[in-house]
Amino acid sequence: xxxxxxxxxxxxxxxDMRDIRIDxxxxxxxxxxxxxxxxxxHRGEVMGLIGESGAGKSTLGKAAMGYAQPGCxxxxxxxxxxxxxxxxxxxxxxxxxxxxxxxxxxxxAAASFNPAHRLIDQCVEAxxxxxxxxxxxxxxxxxxxxxxxxxxxxDNIGDRYPHQVSGGQxxxxxxxMAMSSRPDLIIFDEPTTALxxxxxxxxxxxxxxxxxxxxTAAIYITHDLAVVAQMADVIKVLxxxxxxxxxxxxxMLKKPEEAYTRSLWAVRSLEKPQETSEDIILRxxxxxxxxxxxxxxxxxxxxxxxxxxxxxxxGESGSGKSTTARVITGLLPPMKxxxxxxxxxxxxxxKDRTKDQxxxxxxxxxxxxxxxxxxxxxxxxxxxxxxxxxxxSGKELDGRISELxxxxxxxxxxxxxxxxxxxxxxxxxxxxxxxxxADPELIICDEVTSALDQIVQEGILKLLLRLQKxxxxxxxxxxxxxxxxxxxxxxxxxxxxxxxxxxxxKNDILSPPHPDYTQLLLSSVPEMDPDWLTxxxxxxxxxxxxxxxxx
Amino acid sequence: xxxxxxxxxxxLGLGLLTLFVVSVIIFSSLQFLxxxxxTSVLGQAATPETVAAFRRELGxxxxxxxxxxxxxxxxxxxxxxxxxxxxxxxxxREVMELIGPRLxxxxxxxxxxxxxxxxxxxTLGITAALYRNSFYxxxxxxxTLTTISFPEFFVAYILILVLATLWKVFPSLANVRESTxxxxxxxxxxxxxxxxxxxxxxxxxxxxxxxxxxxLASPYIEMARLKGVSKSNVIIKHALPNAWAPIVNVIAFNLxxxxxxxxxxxxxxxxxxxxxxxxxxxxxxxxxxVQACALIFAATYILLNLFADIVSIVTNxxxxxPR
Numbered sequence: 001x002x003x004x005x006x007x008x009x010x011x012x013x014x015x016d017m018r019d020i021r022i023d024x025x026x027x028x029x030x031x032x033x034x035x036x037x038x039x040x041x042h043r044g045e046v047m048g049l050i051g052e053s054g055a056g057k058s059t060l061g062k063a064a065m066g067y068a069q070p071g072c073x074x075x076x077x078x079x080x081x082x083x084x085x086x087x088x089x090x091x092x093x094x095x096x097x098x099x100x101x102x103x104x105x106x107x108x109a110a111a112s113f114n115p116a117h118r119l120i121d122q123c124v125e126a127x128x129x130x131x132x133x134x135x136x137x138x139x140x141x142x143x144x145x146x147x148x149x150x151x152x153x154x155d156n157i158g159d160r161y162p163h164q165v166s167g168g169q170x171x172x173x174x175x176x177m178a179m180s181s182r183p184d185l186i187i188f189d190e191p192t193t194a195l196x197x198x199x200x201x202x203x204x205x206x207x208x209x210x211x212x213x214x215x216t217a218a219i220y221i222t223h224d225l226a227v228v229a230q231m232a233d234v235i236k237v238l239x240x241x242x243x244x245x246x247x248x249x250x251x252m253l254k255k256p257e258e259a260y261t262r263s264l265w266a267v268r269s270l271e272k273p274q275e276t277s278e279d280i281i282l283r284x285x286x287x288x289x290x291x292x293x294x295x296x297x298x299x300x301x302x303x304x305x306x307x308x309x310x311x312x313x314x315g316e317s318g319s320g321k322s323t324t325a326r327v328i329t330g331l332l333p334p335m336k337x338x339x340x341x342x343x344x345x346x347x348x349x350x351k352d353r354t355k356d357q358x359x360x361x362x363x364x365x366x367x368x369x370x371x372x373x374x375x376x377x378x379x380x381x382x383x384x385x386x387x388x389x390x391x392x393s394g395k396e397l398d399g400r401i402s403e404l405x406x407x408x409x410x411x412x413x414x415x416x417x418x419x420x421x422x423x424x425x426x427x428x429x430x431x432x433x434x435x436x437x438a439d440p441e442l443i444i445c446d447e448v449t450s451a452l453d454q455i456v457q458e459g460i461l462k463l464l465l466r467l468q469k470x471x472x473x474x475x476x477x478x479x480x481x482x483x484x485x486x487x488x489x490x491x492x493x494x495x496x497x498x499x500x501x502x503x504x505x506k507n508d509i510l511s512p513p514h515p516d517y518t519q520l521l522l523s524s525v526p527e528m529d530p531d532w533l534t535x536x537x538x539x540x541x542x543x544x545x546x547x548x549x550x551x
Numbered sequence: 552x553x554x555x556x557x558x559x560x561x562x563l564g565l566g567l568l569t570l571f572v573v574s575v576i577i578f579s580s581l582q583f584l585x586x587x588x589x590t591s592v593l594g595q596a597a598t599p600e601t602v603a604a605f606r607r608e609l610g611x612x613x614x615x616x617x618x619x620x621x622x623x624x625x626x627x628x629x630x631x632x633x634x635x636x637x638x639x640x641x642x643x644r645e646v647m648e649l650i651g652p653r654l655x656x657x658x659x660x661x662x663x664x665x666x667x668x669x670x671x672x673x674t675l676g677i678t679a680a681l682y683r684n685s686f687y688x689x690x691x692x693x694x695t696l697t698t699i700s701f702p703e704f705f706v707a708y709i710l711i712l713v714l715a716t717l718w719k720v721f722p723s724l725a726n727v728r729e730s731t732x733x734x735x736x737x738x739x740x741x742x743x744x745x746x747x748x749x750x751x752x753x754x755x756x757x758x759x760x761x762x763x764x765x766x767l768a769s770p771y772i773e774m775a776r777l778k779g780v781s782k783s784n785v786i787i788k789h790a791l792p793n794a795w796a797p798i799v800n801v802i803a804f805n806l807x808x809x810x811x812x813x814x815x816x817x818x819x820x821x822x823x824x825x826x827x828x829x830x831x832x833x834x835x836x837x838x839x840x841v842q843a844c845a846l847i848f849a850a851t852y853i854l855l856n857l858f859a860d861i862v863s864i865v866t867n868x869x870x871x872x873p874r
Contacts, residue, residue, distance in 0.1 A: 069773065095779040095781060097779065098779035103778075104774070106774055112771050113771060114789050115771070115793060116792035116793050117792070125780065126779055126780070129780060129784075
């Protein structure tokens with residue numbers, strides 16, 4: 001076992017990366033991903049590394065371990081870790097450092113824990129494998145870490161397999177795994193991105209405490225500014241593989257220097273005045289639904305959607321948001337209750353609905369990637385509903401496709417492209433055009449912006465709002481992101497465990513007093529204030545509201 | 552009830568159902584076999600009366616459904632009936648009496664091959680995955696592909712040429728008897744076992760390699776690498792435990808082949824196995840023996856696949872330890 005916590009002084013330079021250049025291999029050529037970035041990290045310091053996807057955050061984070069993921073190579077620069085040159089080390093020497101002095105916490109704990117082994121065995125694997133501690137001692141320590149990270153039943157949870165615990169618990173277990181060897185440096189690679197807001201708060205708090213407790217230095221990679229505000233002492237903004245701005249966290253949050261950094265902030269300022277109408281286009285009436293078993297996924301759900309407005313359905317995963325959408329579209333016929341469209345009951349099952357009924361309700365999905373046939377061109381994708389629902393063909397069809405492309409702010413040059421030749425935001429735009437092509441009255445948007453970067457998100461949301469104004473389309477907007485809800489909704493429906501907790505106009509729902517669950521959900525949305533998490537935890541400590549989340 | 556027990560019972564039930572269907576198919580398809588046992592035994596010159604009498608004695612005049620019920624009823628009590636061929640010597644020969652020692656020989660050869668081939672294939676597959684795209688990997692792939700590409704008899708004759716004729720290491724004939732001692736038996740069976748090993752190892756080795764490499768892009772493999780786990784442990788501790796399901800299915804398939812499909816190798820080495828018996832029984836229209844062999848073969852496939860299913864479940868914690 002190493003003794004190091006005693007003699008180290010805060011402020012020593014731990015990691016010094018200079019002029020790092022990294023190439024990635026794709027489309028048969030090497031092209032630069034990181035173009036000369038410097039990074040300095042002191043002992044006990046937490047650096048937030050932010051930027052959009054593709055900015056090279058993850059690649060740079062892994063490079064701090066001297067590791068280039070498959071398909072990447074570090075071409076230039078020096079990486080000094082505690083006086084050692086990582087680039088001069090061979091694989092065996094690097095393996096000695098990995099999992100002992102430098103640890104890694106991956107984005108998706110669910111995918112990064114090996115499904116074949118028990119949690120505790122994986123948590124101590126590196127520590128025992130590197131000979132830092134004997135097995136029993138490491139396991140005893142791991143159980144203490146589980147307790148420190150507030151995992152339930154810390155003495156026994158380690159005996160479980162990854163699929164037997166929740167996502168938030170896995171993410172904390174992975175932090176325990178990283179902490180097991182008491183490393184000098186931990187790389188957190190978007191560790192809370194895959195979590196619900198309510199779970200995210202607890203995981204953030206646990207990670208922050210433990211990093212402070214052991215005085216560990218950390219690089220915290222994320223695209224969420226508000227999250228980084230809670231964790232980091234210093235923030236580094238990356239874009240296209242280059243540093244945009246470096247500053248202490250508080251200073252950067254208060255006064256960002258660069259225009260790009262400010263644009264990252266700007267998304268959260270998008271807001272729409274609420275409107276409503278008496279004309280109810282769709283009513284979900286006292287619906288119960290389940291997936292084959294006796295356990296109800298939806299119970300007594302009633303939702304009214306006024307014409308031309310946006311109704312946001314919010315709640316954590318498993319709350320029944322997407323199931324509600326499946327009931328409305330007829331993919332999952334309910335056990336009880338009905339769905340009224342323009343005051344007429346819709347046939348419950350998809351196969352009983354007429355083409356016209358199908359046309360009037362369209363859907364846009366979270367993963368634009370998987371919602372499009374990769375072998376179809378944009379013309380095929382948008383043209384299909386035009387042919388199917390409206391019977392267009394020939395010149396008329398081409399003309400309409402071109403009009404639709406214009407509506408989504410793209411031009412005719414996209415016509416012959418395949419989905420693989422589009423960016424994430426463009427793909428989602430094509431999906432929007434496909435939904436619009438059917439000339440629908442209601443569009444169900446299922447987490448349509450969750451997979452996108454903030455700036456791209458903003459563009460998509462603005463587009464949706466504009467289209468709504470022009471064509472008086474109604475949106476049912478399913479999301480777990482409260483910032484999005486604030487930006488575009490007129491009405492809000494809060495769901496929890498298959499029930500509607502609360503529904504009403506946006507301003508009423510967002511202003512107190514709230515039912516317990518709404519309160520928990522709203523207060524869990526990270527804010528840009530670096531003291532937000534601390535004060536939230538204090539206020540929750542007083543009211544005991546944490547227990548309501550079930551995590 | 553634990554889900555595993557339930558699944559195993561389910562599969563067993565399905566297996567029995569399959570076996571029943573197979574028995575019906577075997578029985579009815581043998582009705583269409585051209586030629587008639589009575590005629591073929593008595594020869595073209597036999598009078599119609601003699602043939603009719605012989606048919607009556609064998610019970611061939613009963614309606615097919617009655618014969619099926621009699622047959623399957625006997626099978627359920629472990630009685631596969633008596634061979635048609637045995638009769639002419641004046642006493643009946645039980646089918647099991649004929650098949651029993653042959654089946655034991657076949658299982659012995661299959662077992663011996665499996666003991667050599669399975670560990671060899673796994674080792675080659677794992678090491679090829681570990682050193683993928685290296686010279687070693689390519690050499691292993693090319694060699695196993697070559698051996699699987701030659702017909703079995705060719706591999707067998709090459710082995711006889713090299714290991715029995717040029718260097719007299721093993722005997723070229725494997726005509727074991729019931730009285731043969733175990734050590735002699737192993738010695739005599741070595742060449743057929745080696746032949747079969749060369750024939751089946753490629754399939755299993757390539758599946759092992761592919762199943763492991765398929766997992767190497769998983770996030771948990773990268774996590775293991777970033778924990779400083781050594782290359783060999785990444786493969787053995789992190790990839791292999793998740794790769795068993797496809798591998799064991801291919802192993803089961805190949806083991807079944809060793810029991811049911813090795814007649815060519817048996818002929819080359821004059822090895823008294825079930826395959827040769829069945830071929831002989833078909834040529835002499837000895838229906839009860841053919842039926843028994845076919846049923847045994849079907850049962851082998853079903854049992855080995857059941858075994859593969861159980862291994863897939865046991866190595867998958869999601870099924871073994873439900874939430």
